[in-house]
Amino acid sequence: MGTIFKFHHDLDTDQIIASQYLLLPTIEEMKAHTFESLDADFSKKVRPGDFVVGGDNFGCGSSREQAPSVLKALGVKAVVAQSFARIFYRNAINIGLPVIVCKDLYEQVSTGETMELFLSEGLVKAGGQEYSCTKLPPYMQAILDKGGLIASLNEAEKSTKGGEQ
Amino acid sequence: MGMTIAEKIIAAAAGVESVKPGDIHTVTLDRMMSNDGTTHLTIDMYHQQLDHPAIADSKKLVFIVDHNVPADNPKTAATHKKMRDFAREHQIDFWEGKGVCHQIMMEHYVRPGELIFGADSHTCTYGALGAFGTGVGCTDFLYGMVTGTSWLLVPETVKFNLTGKLRKGVYPRDLMLHIIGQIGANGVNYQVMEFSGEGAKTLSVNDRMVLCNLAVEAGAKSAIFEADEIALSWLKDHGRQPKQVFTSDEDAHYICEYTFNLDDIQPVVARPDFVDDVIPAAQACGTKIDEAFVGSCNNGRIDELRVAARLLKGRQVADTVRFLIVPASNDVYLQALEEGLMETFMEAGAIVMNANCSVCWGSCQGVIGENEVLISTGTRNFKGRAGHPSSKVYLASAATVTASAIKGFIATEDQL
Numbered sequence: 202m203g204t205i206f207k208f209h210h211d212l213d214t215d216q217i218i219a220s221q222y223l224l225l226p227t228i229e230e231m232k233a234h235t236f237e238s239l240d241a242d243f244s245k246k247v248r249p250g251d252f253v254v255g256g257d258n259f260g261c262g263s264s265r266e267q268a269p270s271v272l273k274a275l276g277v278k279a280v281v282a283q284s285f286a287r288i289f290y291r292n293a294i295n296i297g298l299p300v301i302v303c304k305d306l307y308e309q310v311s312t313g314e315t316m317e318l319f320l321s322e323g324l325v326k327a328g329g330q331e332y333s334c335t336k337l338p339p340y341m342q343a344i345l346d347k348g349g350l351i352a353s354l355n356e357a358e359k360s361t362k363g364g365e366q
Numbered sequence: 367m368g369m370t371i372a373e374k375i376i377a378a379a380a381g382v383e384s385v386k387p388g389d390i391h392t393v394t395l396d397r398m399m400s401n402d403g404t405t406h407l408t409i410d411m412y413h414q415q416l417d418h419p420a421i422a423d424s425k426k427l428v429f430i431v432d433h434n435v436p437a438d439n440p441k442t443a444a445t446h447k448k449m450r451d452f453a454r455e456h457q458i459d460f461w462e463g464k465g466v467c468h469q470i471m472m473e474h475y476v477r478p479g480e481l482i483f484g485a486d487s488h489t490c491t492y493g494a495l496g497a498f499g500t501g502v503g504c505t506d507f508l509y510g511m512v513t514g515t516s517w518l519l520v521p522e523t524v525k526f527n528l529t530g531k532l533r534k535g536v537y538p539r540d541l542m543l544h545i546i547g548q549i550g551a552n553g554v555n556y557q558v559m560e561f562s563g564e565g566a567k568t569l570s571v572n573d574r575m576v577l578c579n580l581a582v583e584a585g586a587k588s589a590i591f592e593a594d595e596i597a598l599s600w601l602k603d604h605g606r607q608p609k610q611v612f613t614s615d616e617d618a619h620y621i622c623e624y625t626f627n628l629d630d631i632q633p634v635v636a637r638p639d640f641v642d643d644v645i646p647a648a649q650a651c652g653t654k655i656d657e658a659f660v661g662s663c664n665n666g667r668i669d670e671l672r673v674a675a676r677l678l679k680g681r682q683v684a685d686t687v688r689f690l691i692v693p694a695s696n697d698v699y700l701q702a703l704e705e706g707l708m709e710t711f712m713e714a715g716a717i718v719m720n721a722n723c724s725v726c727w728g729s730c731q732g733v734i735g736e737n738e739v740l741i742s743t744g745t746r747n748f749k750g751r752a753g754h755p756s757s758k759v760y761l762a763s764a765a766t767v768t769a770s771a772i773k774g775f776i777a778t779e780d781q782l
Contacts, residue, residue, distance in 0.1 A: 211551050211640060215748040220729035223403055224434055224442045227410070238755035258552035261585065262748060264487040266404060266503030287556040287587055288487055292503035340390045340517065350505050354512065355417045 203251040203278055205327070207312045208239065210256035214289065217260070217268040232271045249276025252316055256282065256307050260289025269293040269300075279318055281325060281334070283307050294341045297349035301325070302335040368615025370523040371590050372558040375498040375612060379481040380518075387522040387621070395510050396480035396497075396609065399428045401467045402435070403727075404485050406445040408504040409452045412511070421456055422514035429453045430470055431462040434730045435722045465695025465721040468492075468663040472575065473697055478593035478601070479610030483510050487582045488663050488745060493559075494574035495601060496593030496611060501582060521587045522621035523558040523614075528565025530629035535779050537673070538573040539665055539743065539763040540647075542580045543634050545626060547644025555585030557621065560614065565628045566591060571600040572669045579664045580745065583641040633766050633778050635741070638758040639749040647766050650776045656738040658683075658771035660764045661692030661719075662726040665743030668701045670764035675707040677768040677782060678714040684774030689716040690732050692724040716771070728752045741770045 208216070222234045236243040253272060259282035260268060269292050272280065279299035293300040301318065303325055309332075310316065316327035325332045337345065347353040369377065369384060377385045379393035400408060412419050421427070429449055437443035446462070453460035461470050467484070468491040476482065478496035482489065485507045492499030502510075510516045532541060546553070559581045561574070569577070574591050581589030591597065593611045601608060633647040660666065660674045674691060683689040691711050693699040699721055702708050711718050717732075725732035726744030733753035734740050740752050740759045747759035762770070765779040772782060 213746075213748045215728070215746070215751050219750055220727055221733075223729070224406070224445045226406065226441060226444065228407070238750045258555065258585065261551055262487065262746060263403075264485060264489075264501035264503055266407065266505060269503075270407075284552065284555065286552065286585055288501050288503065288582075292505065295503060295505040295509075338390070338519075350509050351411065351415045354509055355415075358418055 202315050202317050204248065205252050205254050205310050205312055205314050205316055206243065206247060207254040207310060211258045211261055212255050213262035214260055214265055214268040215262055218265065218271050223265055223267050228267065228270045228274045231267055232274045235271045235275060244275060247275050247277065250278050251276070252318065253277050253280045254282065254307060254310060255280060257284045259285045261286035264288045264292070266292045266296065269296055269298045273298045281306060281318070294344055295350040297345055297352070299345060303332050306332045367619060368617040370558070370560060370614045370618045370620070371496065371592060371612045372498055372523055372560065372588060373520060375479060375481055376518060376520055378479070378610065385520045387520050389520045391518055391520065392515050393481055393518045394515050395426065395483055397426050397428065397475060397482045398484070398507060398510050399430060399467055399471055399482065399489065400485040400507050402431045402433045402446060402449060404504045405429060405449045408485070408508050409448055411504060411508050416512065421511055424456050424458050426514065427458045427511060428471065428475060429458050429460045430467040432465065432467045433723045433727050435463045438730055463720060463722070465697070466663040466666065466723055468579065469667070469694040469698070473604060473695060477606055478597065478608035479612055483507065483516060488579050490581045490586060490589045491575050491579040491663060493578040493588055493590035494571050495597050496591060498588050498590065500588045521556055521558050523560050524554050525620040525623040526559055526561045527563040527623060527625040528561060528628060529563055529625060530565050530627045531568045532628045532631060535765065536631050536633060537763040537765060538569060538576040540634050541626070541628060541631050542577045543636050543644050543761060544631050546580065546584045546642050547634065547636070549584055549624070551583065551640060551642040552585040554581070556587050559584070559586045559589040561589070561591050567594065567596070568628070571597055572667050576664055583745065633763060635766065635776065636747055636761040638747050638760065641747060641761065647762060647776070647778045650760065651778065651781070653776040654739065655687060655741050655770055655775060657732070657734050657740045658687055658689045658767045659692070659725050659732065659740060659742040659744060660767050661690065661694065661724050662744040663694060664745050665764055666692055666694030666698065668698050670743060671698065671702045671707050673764045674768040675710040677765060677772065677779060678716065679710050681714060681772050681782070683715040683771050686774045687771050689771040690719060690725060691716045692719045693721045695721050725752050741767050741776060743767055
């Protein structure tokens, strides 16, 4: 069970983390500025296990991986949106942040309400209602299951090297 | 079933005879570019997260410092140093302060038929030369750096049939903003925009770069033109040969098709804070501005500088406006010097800056303050994109931006 933070349609990556913070040395230093222009206290309010809910075209704009990375660093459990911009979607999968397409949830929930995510069932529960979500293609689900693309790369190298011995 | 240009490039990179949309393939990358927006994080991940750090082929890598250049504070200087040191250690091509990454890539590297990853969303620019360029994050970049490959979901292709010819006083920038306004900010999400038709043949490589560059603002994974004689002639002038020239088959599958008649296009602006909120420029005329900007990977080439100089000649920038002019590369800068454009800019009271991303990126010289209004040839007008969150950005062509800089409010070329 986590709290919902809901944002507008066409939510762009500059709103998630603005340009002036991208060259800070680490994601840890950037995360306090997440959603700063929309909700200056977001990083103080959000708790591990909370959810970001978006409308259409969530994460449009820049390829900056800092955008999904600050959400993950703050403990956001998943982003649930009506649709995602492709680079954000791909980056999120690659770093192991679940991105869930759920068409019907957006209009029914508000910031501050709670929800539960059942990832493997493709199901969200909020406000006493159940909402079905689109499941990831198996290839992407496998990356997510391994904890991201780099974790899967390390694992693949390990098994290759193991096989050689 | 035939294939589109994009599908043929992916098939070649995957080493298979054919691909179809929805397939996921492992592709070999021809080249990878990363800039100072994210490379410091990629390098940290390289050292901290890989069990066996190693680079597959450093000759395929290009690092470009173009976003905050020269460095604006000690932390930025440290991120640049990290990038510089890593590039030297691993013999990676390294450019600093020579221009915006996509301009450098087009001037020196991109070849028709290549599949290129760039750690920047506007990597789709390379489609102007018939290459498949797409933007990725630093995890994808790192994976590609280590393996030389990546996973790729084959996108659907959308055909944009261009007819007619742009009228005098109307620019490719107006055309592309108009298209985005019509199809929306996610109009081609995860798809390829393929531009073709007789209208496409009226466009120069510069013009094609303007169109392909902004494709990501409609959600595109990539954008592409066939590498025709115009592209091949440009390539030859830059001392390169194509990897392979692909054309779309007659029976290639397109998820949908649009037709745009270039004769019908008018000067437009995109209103704050969405790139697809596009209206005729005439409707925005009179809006007071504080700053104007001609530059960026979309519109900082010699063509746009020539337009700005033509309109500025014998006129002055309004004394209430800062007008930034930023060449996209040093080659563009030198060309502008040779043609005397720089003198015109200085005499008119414009501020000429070194070749870099400048205020389009919003975290360096030229950022705007509380409630200020910028009219820009940059790529985006997102909320706070160019500075303070309460500031506003209008997007327009170099002509409309320059006319506005002279008037002090949004104006079109024909109002001068």
